[in-house]
Amino acid sequence: MMAESPRRGVPEATVGRLPGYLRALTELSETGRDSVSSDELAEKTGVRGAQVRKDLSILGSYGVRGVGYDVTRLSDQIAAELGLSQVRPVVIVGIGNLGRALASYSGLATRGFRVVGLVDNDPAVIGSVVDGLVVRPVSALDTFTELPDPVAVGVIATPTAAAQEVADLLVRHGVRSILSFAPGVLRVPADVHVRAVDLATELQILAFHEHQRELADEGQDAG
Numbered sequence: 414m415m416a417e418s419p420r421r422g423v424p425e426a427t428v429g430r431l432p433g434y435l436r437a438l439t440e441l442s443e444t445g446r447d448s449v450s451s452d453e454l455a456e457k458t459g460v461r462g463a464q465v466r467k468d469l470s471i472l473g474s475y476g477v478r479g480v481g482y483d484v485t486r487l488s489d490q491i492a493a494e495l496g497l498s499q500v501r502p503v504v505i506v507g508i509g510n511l512g513r514a515l516a517s518y519s520g521l522a523t524r525g526f527r528v529v530g531l532v533d534n535d536p537a538v539i540g541s542v543v544d545g546l547v548v549r550p551v552s553a554l555d556t557f558t559e560l561p562d563p564v565a566v567g568v569i570a571t572p573t574a575a576a577q578e579v580a581d582l583l584v585r586h587g588v589r590s591i592l593s594f595a596p597g598v599l600r601v602p603a604d605v606h607v608r609a610v611d612l613a614t615e616l617q618i619l620a621f622h623e624h625q626r627e628l629a630d631e632g633q634d635a636g
């Protein structure tokens with residue numbers, strides 16, 4: 414059975430496609446478009462038209478025949494479903510190559526997130542400034558988690574060896590959503606949501622497909 418998000422039975426796979434629809438709708442809106450058909454949304458997001466219609470109907474949105482979906486209304490609806498109507502504070506732990514790049518990534522702000530804290534444990538890094546924010550020691554996590562608007566997402570950009578320790582620390586500070594860039598599995602309590610971005614795994618999957626193509630080509634040459 415497909416996993417469902419806890420609140421109202423929106424399948425996890427549908428949730429995973431909503432950001433793509435929202436990005437396409439934002440682009441359309443920026444070019445002054447008022448409406449869009451499900452087939453155009455499908456083309457822009459690489460999802461089948463029938464799937465787009467099904468996903469949107471789960472949100473209670475049905476296109477008008479011959480007109481399609483209202484771009485603004487659908488964007489608002491998806492943003493509300495994703496909980497983007499409020500800005501969510503983010504703290505990044507591990508301000509090395511990747512942490513610095515993430516801290517300066519403007520796409521976070523335009524998608525409803527605000528980096529409020531940068532944390533590292535290296536005295537050589539602590540005190541440096543990245544995109545207007547001073548890197549703080551790990552002990553400063555309290556400062557961010559006790560804000561009136563506490564940290565919603567903790568991003569882990571440390572080496573793998575430190576990732577579990579950092580995840581434990583974030584959880585102890587009440588962070589319930591973690592995005593980890595460190596390869597490997599994190600053990601967290603059941604009410605903590607972890608998303609992992611593993612670049613090396615993605616590249617290895619591409620390598621597998623390259624390898625299959627090479628084997629097929631060799632087979633053809635031999636035959």
Ligand SMILES: NC(=O)c1ccc[n+]([C@@H]2O[C@H](COP(=O)([O-])OP(=O)(O)OC[C@H]3O[C@@H](n4cnc5c(N)ncnc54)[C@H](O)[C@@H]3O)[C@@H](O)[C@H]2O)c1
Binds near residue numbers: 506512569570594
């Ligand atoms: N750099 C990339 O392009 C890239 C791409 C994909 C994934 N990753 C992954 O992201 C992670 C970071 O990569 P990087 O290249 O930025 O490494 P990096 O070595 O440049 O930076 C890691 C930072 O984490 C800090 N750190 C280490 N232990 C810590 C702890 N316990 N608490 C707080 N800070 C701590 C270090 O002081 C350092 O500043 C790695 O797990 C890596 O595999 C990196």
